[in-house]
Amino acid sequence: MTKATPIILNPSDTIAILPSGARAGDDPLQLGAPLSVNIMPGHKIARVAHKSGDAILKFGEKIGVATEDITPGAHVHSHNCAFSDHDQSYQIGCDLDTARAAVPKVSPRSFMGYKRRNGQVGTRNFIALCATVNCSATVIRQAAAELNASGILEQYAHVDGVVGLTHSTGCGMSSMRDFGLLERVLWGYATHPNVGATIFVGLGCEMMQVARMKEIFQAEGQKTNLDHFHSLAIQEVGGTRKTIEAIKAKVLDLLPEVDKARREPCPASALKIALQCGGSDGFSGITANPALGKTADLLAGLGATAILSETPEIYGAEQLLLRRAASQEVADKLIAQIKWWEHYVEINNGSLDNNPSPGNKAGGLTTILEKSLGATAKSGSTPLTAVYDYGEQVTEPGFVYMDTPGYDPVCATGQIAGGAHMVVFTTGRGSAFGSKPAPTIKVATNDRLFEAMPDDMDINCGDILSAGISLDAKGAEILDLILAVASGEPTKSELLGLGDHEFIPWQVGAVM
Structure with a gap:
């Protein structure tokens, strides 16, 4: 990245971001205060003097407080800026009219997808092998590996593969919450519109019984895209090797029927897109995340969903979402989730400021407040229409929120279980992530990363700074790729074969 002018995101900000870093002796803000140390790209310097205890502002919002006096032009980071309490006197819905006006008027668009008989639309056509318990993990993985290596799938051009979930x-779950979360995730994947057929595989004596999943099918089967309930239990089949062979035989029986699916024109309004970031840096909240926010606005304009x-x-940064909550009920659910997390980390002797990670901090992010403000930029500007629990089926169009951990595989697992057709994943440090049966699009925040990891990154947002590409243009570029991938x-992550090991349901309670 070439030398660039320091970035000031809001006139009230007390810091500026150095897009290309600086060397000791440089005076980036021309304040007559040369730097005493080298500063990496994406890091911050003070625009004004701060006394110890003063608020430090970025995006026009508080990202922390000064832990010592900071002179104008000095480096601002973990050594002199710390997490602090944030304002929770929420102004619910105060920006709702503005948010409604932000929904763009766009012409309808379409993609080539798979129309399922229950009215859902898929972007991929997988056969899923779904474990009810860890004891069946080996037979599933071995069967999937042998099937994918056999070459038999090459005979079925309209099947994207066999994925082992x-x-x-x-077993060993300490609470009904854990049981309910796992059940919800398994069913969400089994009936996902990107899945043409599912086989549940269990051991036989576990807490999460295959029979329980069969009961759900009998109650909800008419609302799913599954023709029949398919299941196997290792103890009933006769052991590990016999179960592997039984899984393979069942898949071979299912392949001709699953292969009958054909792509046809589908409205873009049917799409549900998960918004994700990981390996963030100081550019995430400046380039890729706000660009993805523009895409989220376009999705809302199309009648689609951004999660x-x-x-x-x-x-x-939750106040930024609550200000555009569509109703008090929507706001109350998000606030309840925030309060639950505060309690959850407290009883586990943790802190919500255990984030950012070391890599985030090396990239210029100092506190969770700063990271959250940048992460929230992915949400765009339209109303918050609904709030969902982890893995809950997403039904509302527009911009919605789902409660998940920040750990990327667990988060994406919940979003996909909720019906997300794909994940758009921004990263500044680089992340080797993919997902199945919903593919992942990787978006680089800076030119350096895009050039360093060309086999992983699908889109570069570094040119927003280096070439002056507008956020609107980049948001439209991301939408174009979403529709192409949906078709x-x-x-890149699919070409690399990523996604088989990123299925990680959230386990909240103690392991017994």
């Missing part, structure tokens, strides 16, 4: 729980998540990583174009 395994996890580390299903923001990661409650620990909106902490401190079958593979993402």
Whole structure:
């Protein structure tokens, strides 16, 4: 990245961001205060003097307080800026009229997708092998590996593959919440519109019984895209090897029927897109995240859905969402989730400021308040129409929120279980992430990362700074790629084969 003018995001900001860094002796703000140390790209320097205890402002919002006196032009980071309490006197719905006016008027668009018989629309066509318990993980993974390596799938051009959805729980759960979360995730994946057929595989004696999933099917089967309920239990089949062979035989029986699916024109309004960020840096809240926010606005204009998540990583910025909540009920649900997280980390002797990670801090992010403000930029400007629990089925169009942890695989698992057709994932440090059956689009926040990891990154947002590309233009570029991927174009993570190990349901309670 070439030398660039310091960035001031809001006139009230007390810091500026150095897009290309600076060397000791430089005076980036021309304040007559040369730097005493080298500063990496994406880091902050003070625009004004701060006394110890003064608020430090970025995006026009408080990101922390000075822990010592800071002179104008000095580096502002973890050594002199710390997390502090944030304002929770929420002004619910005060920006709702502005948010409604922000929904753009756009012409209808379409993509080539799979129309399921229950009215859902898919962007991929997988066969899913779904574990009810960790004990069935090995037979599932082995069966999936043998099927994918056999070459048999090459005979079925309209099947995207066999994905093994395994996890580390299903027994030893200490609470009904854990049981309910796992059940919701398993069912959400089994009936996902990107899945043409599902086989549940259990051991036989676990807490999360295959029979329980069958009961759900009998109650809800008519609302799903599954023709029949398929299941196997290792103890009933006769052991590990026999179960592997039984899974493979069942898949071979299902392949001809699943392969009958054909892509056809589908309205873009059917799409549900998960918004995700990981390996963030000081550019995330300046380039990729606000550009994705423009895409979220376009999705709302199309009648589609954009799903923001990661409650620990909106902490401190939740007021920006509550100001555009569509109703008191929507706001109350988000506030309840925030309060739950405050209690959850307290009883586990933690802190919501255990984030940012070391990599985030190396990239210029100092506190969770700063990271959250940048992460929330992915949400765009339109009304917050609904708030969902983890893995809950997303039904409302527009911009919605889902309660999840900030850990990327667990977060994306909840979003996909809720019906997300794909994940758009921004990153500044670089993240080797993919997902199945919903693919991941990777968006780089800076030119350096895009050039360093070309096999992983689908879109570069570094040119927003280096080439003056507008946020609106970049948001439209991301939308174009979403529609292309929805029509079958593979993402970089798909070409790399990522996604088989990122299925991680959230386990909240103690393991017993």
